[in-house]
Amino acid sequence: MxxxxxxxxxxxxxxxxxxxxxxxxxxxxxxxxxxxxxxxxxxxxxxxxxxxxxxxxxxxxxxxxxxxxxxxxxxxxxxxxxxxxxxxxxxxxxxxxxxxxxxxxxxxxxxxxxxxxxxxxxxxxxxxxxxxxxxxxxxxxxxxxxxxxxxxxxxxxxxxxxxxxxxxxxxxxxxxxxxxxxxxxxxxxxxxxxxxxxxxxxxxxxxxxxFEANKQLREQYLGEQWGVAKVRGTRHNMGKGLEMATSLGAALHGFFGGCHAVPMDKNMPDYGNLELPFNERKHYRKISYLYGIMLNEEGKRFVDEGLDMRNYTYAQFGKAVLEQPNSHAWQIFDEKVAPYLYAEYRFRYATVIEADTLEELVAKLDGIDKNAALKTIQEYNESTKASQDIGFDPTLKDGKTTTGLELNKTNWANCLDTPPFKAYPVTSGITFTxxxxxxxxxxxxxxxxxxxxxxxxxxxxxxxxxxxxxxxxxxxxxxxxxxxxxxxxxxxxxx
Ligand SMILES: Cc1cc2nc3c(=O)[nH]c(=O)nc-3n(C[C@H](O)[C@H](O)[C@H](O)COP(=O)(O)OP(=O)(O)OC[C@H]3O[C@@H](n4cnc5c(N)ncnc54)[C@H](O)[C@@H]3O)c2cc1C
Structure with a gap:
């Protein structure tokens, strides 16, 4: 024994x-x-x-x-x-x-x-x-x-x-x-x-x-929409430990109303994949949104992408993506920021849509309200002008902000003006509870x-x-x- x-x-x-x-x-x-x-x-x-x-x-x-x-x-x-x-x-x-x-x-x-x-x-x-x-x-x-x-x-x-x-x-x-x-x-x-x-x-x-891999418990504790979330890691964490402990009288504790979740490639498998080499296992993740903008299917931005350094926003923005129509959004970048995007954007299985003009790019995005999307991008670009003399600096909150938008982007607000333009479709993936x-x-x-x-x-x-x-x-x-x-x-x- x-x-x-x-x-x-x-x-x-x-x-x-x-x-x-x-x-x-x-x-x-x-x-x-x-x-x-x-x-x-x-x-x-x-x-x-x-x-x-x-x-x-x-x-x-x-x-x-x-x-x-x-x-x-x-x-x-x-x-x-x-x-x-x-x-x-x-x-x-x-x-x-x-x-x-x-x-x-x-x-x-x-x-x-x-x-x-x-x-x-x-x-x-x-x-x-x-x-x-x-x-x-x-x-x-x-x-x-x-x-x-x-x-x-x-x-x-x-x-x-x-x-x-x-x-x-x-x-x-x-x-x-x-x-x-x-x-x-x-x-x-x-x-x-x-x-x-x-x-x-x-x-x-x-x-x-x-209990992140358990659809039923996700719906019960986190809310119904969490049923559709992808699971970033193992399929085995089903909340069995909580059940075994509470049956011996253990008290539940902490925050059950939320979880860690991040934007993920919309076409990732439902669970993590150990068949990939270890250095690619996280590559369905897409968390360099802070250097571009995110649009939902209505063609609207829905978060301040530049609110903070990514370590401090990525876990909340996973939830924000989940809450969009069809739990779906696009991350849009221009070529200027390509060197700053994580390797996951160059992942061999990454879904990416590319075009030489913003009009062509938007035309290729299935399911988006194209007129609204283009209008949002144009308004965003216009609103970056006031801070165009502030240098872009990814090592700190650079204060390069948009002005005049209902939802401003408060840092790293570069104008989207350098082709090729790229869009990455994302959904939400739960990391852990x-x-x-x-x-x-x-x-x-x-x-x-x-x-x-x-x-x-x-x-x-x-x-x-x-x-x-x-x-x-x-x-x-x-x-x-x-x-x-x-x-x-x-x-x-x-x-
Ligand atoms: C893709 C991804 C990237 C992450 N990156 C980071 C990072 O870089 N840094 C960081 O700090 N955190 C990161 N996290 C979070 C981190 O994974 C967790 O906080 C941590 O690993 C949890 O460790 P754990 O030992 O509690 O659980 P786990 O590592 O999940 O281990 C739980 C184990 O219990 C087993 N199990 C479940 N039920 C049973 C049962 N009934 N009987 C027997 N065995 C059972 C499971 O199979 C599993 O092996 C990441 C998570 C994911 C999914």
Whole structure:
């Protein structure tokens, strides 16, 4: 019998496993997916991890290749705890920082150092988070490092460490119910390769994700329109963990009215695709809208595309796209900004419509109100003139704004005047859900009275109260690693 059963094999579960093994517990991980599909949403990520740092000195021990010549010409800036807290608070809609958010920020650097001590390696996020300015790689947005090999590299490194420390894993093993007898956890009812079995244990750690892949739960909690959303990652996060935990009295907690969702290629498959090489798995995403404009089928703009740097808007704009007629919009760019668009716009499967004039482009957009679209673009172009002398600068909010529109674009408002013009049709793809179970900062699952349920712990997307109306990109993996580690430590202590 294993001391601890961990349900799931994503970043949070693996960190829980490594931490529990560090403390001498015996650990069995069970994963509903097979040997090819394990690793959950974590495996689809860019491996971007947000953490607070004061200077390059904090980053240095984490960086894999200190001989990289670019480092001498790189300005990472700083990302203080205050800034990280401010970024989280920005999405709390006036509510104060929660205990879990404070704990996340305070321990964000130390948890990356801990991952480093377990052979996870990091690279500066040059491609996604920096631009060359006056010969210097200038970072923006506080997100300095990615894991080597992105999310796939992260879970592969964590899995190697988990197995090296003596953990075991059962694939094709779906957790169905946690068994509790006389107030003690005694095992998990599972279906292994189609056969019902009971696996005994003394404690359970839930690292089995949110409910983003479950159409019915999306409609129930997030609203009916979320039924049609694409799922950016795994098809296995069906909310089973929430069901198992609440049947033992766990309190639901956090924000169930929303989720993380981003604009995605309208023609992407319904779920993420692990058949793609790891560096292409995110490429159905389309989040460089801030350098162009977005039009819906009525030919109207519907958000201030230049409201903020993309890390601070992409999660809300996914929802905004979903709310448009037929959950559909187009992102429109001219050639001037082509060098600033993410690689996902040059993805071999990207849907793109191209033309030499704006009139020809609009004529090619199926389903759009063509007259209205052209009028919107012309009015937009006219409204950029007042700030035409302000330089376009993608490393900061450049204040290059439109004037006089009902809905202005407040930064990066270039005139669309340089052919070829390109349009990318987008819809909305759900990344993960925010609502989860109530936990202490030590990852104990709490009941409605705020008391720990003996032997039950949760981490990662399972945890509510960390993210609310949005999230600063890269915080999900850090949160999963931290509360995963806490879950592993707490579960072994409680044996
Ligand atoms: C495309 C994409 C890109 C992202 N990019 C980033 C990024 O760069 N940085 C960042 O911080 N965050 C990113 N995120 C968010 C991030 O993926 C999540 O916050 C984080 O990975 C969640 O980790 P987790 O361990 O909680 O869940 P997951 O990694 O999803 O793991 C859950 C596991 O539980 C398993 N499971 C589910 N039900 C059962 C069951 N009944 N029995 C057994 N096993 C079960 C699943 O199969 C899965 O393996 C991204 C997400 C997506 C989808």
């Amino acid at each position: 294993a001391d601890i059963i961990i349900i799931g094999s994503g970043n949070a579960a693996l960190c829980a496993g490594i931490a529990a093994l560090e403390k001498g517990a015996s650990v069995l991980m069970i994963e509903i997916a097979n040997e090819h599909e394990w690793g959950g949403n974590s495996r689809y990520t860019a491996g971007a991890m947000r953490f607070a740092f004061e200077s390059f000195e904090d980053l240095k021990p984490l960086i894999r290749d200190l001989d990289d010549e670019r480092l001498a010409k790189t300005d990472f800036g700083t990302y203080t705890k205050e800034k990280f807290l401010g970024d989280l608070k920005h999405f709390n809609e006036g509510e104060p920082i929660t205990e879990l958010q404070q704990y996340l920020v305070d321990n964000s650097l130390s948890v990356l150092q801990w991952l480093g001590s377990h052979h996870v390696k990091f690279d500066p996020s040059y491609a996604r988070q920096s631009f060359v300015k006056n010969g210097i790689h200038t970072f923006w947005g506080g997100l300095a490092l990615d894991v080597e090999g992105e999310g796939d590299g992260l879970v592969q490194a964590e899995m190697r460490e988990f197995l090296r420390l003596g953990g075991t894993i059962h694939y094709n093993c779906a957790a169905e119910e946690i068994i509790q007898e006389n107030g003690e956890i005694t095992g998990v009812k599972c279906v292994q390769d189609g056969v019902p079995i009971v696996l005994p244990c003394k404690a359970v750690i839930l690292g089995c994700g949110g 925010y609502g989860g179970v109530r936990t202490s900062k030590n990852a104990e699952v709490l009941n409605e009275n705020g008391e720990p349920i003996k032997g039950l712990y949760a981490c990662g997307e399972m945890v509510g109260g960390v993210f609310f109306h949005g999230y600063p990109g890269g915080s999900g993996l850090t949160s999963g690693a931290l509360f995963g580690r806490e879950a592993g430590y707490s579960a072994s202590k409680g044996l």
